[in-house]
Amino acid sequence: MTIKVVLLEDEELVRSGIRMILESAGDVEVVAEDTNGARAVELTDRYRPDVVLTDVQMPKVDGIEVVRRLAGHPAEPAVVVLTTFDVDEYVYAALRHGAAGFLLKDTPPRELVTAVRVVARGEAMLSPKITKRLLMDFATGGAGEQARDRLAALTPREHDVAVQIGRGLSNGDIAKALVVSESTVKVHIGHIMAKLEAANRTQVAILVHDAGLG
Numbered sequence: 517m518t519i520k521v522v523l524l525e526d527e528e529l530v531r532s533g534i535r536m537i538l539e540s541a542g543d544v545e546v547v548a549e550d551t552n553g554a555r556a557v558e559l560t561d562r563y564r565p566d567v568v569l570t571d572v573q574m575p576k577v578d579g580i581e582v583v584r585r586l587a588g589h590p591a592e593p594a595v596v597v598l599t600t601f602d603v604d605e606y607v608y609a610a611l612r613h614g615a616a617g618f619l620l621k622d623t624p625p626r627e628l629v630t631a632v633r634v635v636a637r638g639e640a641m642l643s644p645k646i647t648k649r650l651l652m653d654f655a656t657g658g659a660g661e662q663a664r665d666r667l668a669a670l671t672p673r674e675h676d677v678a679v680q681i682g683r684g685l686s687n688g689d690i691a692k693a694l695v696v697s698e699s700t701v702k703v704h705i706g707h708i709m710a711k712l713e714a715a716n717r718t719q720v721a722i723l724v725h726d727a728g729l730g
Contacts, residue, residue, distance in 0.1 A: 519636045522559050523549040524570040524582060525598065530621060534569065534598075534628070541629040553577035557585050564591045566636040569619075572599045572606045580609050587614045587715060594635035594716070611722060614715035617641030639686055639717060663726035669711045677704040681717050682724025 521538060523546050525531040531549060538544040547563040550556075552574040560568065568586060572579040579597045586595050594616035599606070610618065616635040619628060631641045670678060673694075680690040687705070691698040705717070714720045 520565040522565040553582035
C-alpha cells in the first residue's frame, strides 16, 4: 500500500530534498505540496493523505495552525511537524494540539522514511532522546497532578500500556514487554484514547510524561 503524503515547507531546496527522499522509498508518494499551511485543509480534502509533513515556521499559516486546522479532520491524517531546533516551544504546542510527532530537518533519510511509515500506521513518532527533553523543558508545574488524575481512570492493564506508550514503544514492543498479543494491545490503546479523550498516541505519551511515569 502506498503512503500518501502532503508536504508543507516554505524552503524550496528543503522541500525538494524531502520529496526526493520520501519518493525514493518506493512505498511513499508526495501527492501535494505547498509553501505554507493556508491550503492544508483543502489539500487534505482533495488528496486524503495518510501523513501531513509541515514545517513549524512558515509565512501566512504556520505548522501549529496546520495542526489545529486538521485536528478532527475526517481523513484523520497523521500530522508531523518539521523543525530546525531540537527543543522548540512551538513543537511542544503542536504535540499538545494533536500532532503525531516531530522531526528535525537534519534527520537521516532512512529515519525520515521510517518515521512516515510509523505515523501512517497510527503510532506516535517519538524520539526518546529529543522528545523527552522537550517534554521536560516545557511541562507546566501543575500538569503532573492533572495528568495523574486523568490516568487514574484507566484499568491497571491500560495504565501499563499507557506507560509503555510514554516510553515510545511500538505496538509490537508493548506486546512483548507485557506478554500479550499485539491485537490485545490495540484494543487497550483504543480504550485508553477514549477514556483520556486523546487525539492520538502522542497526547497519551505527554500525559504519561507529565505524570512522571515516562
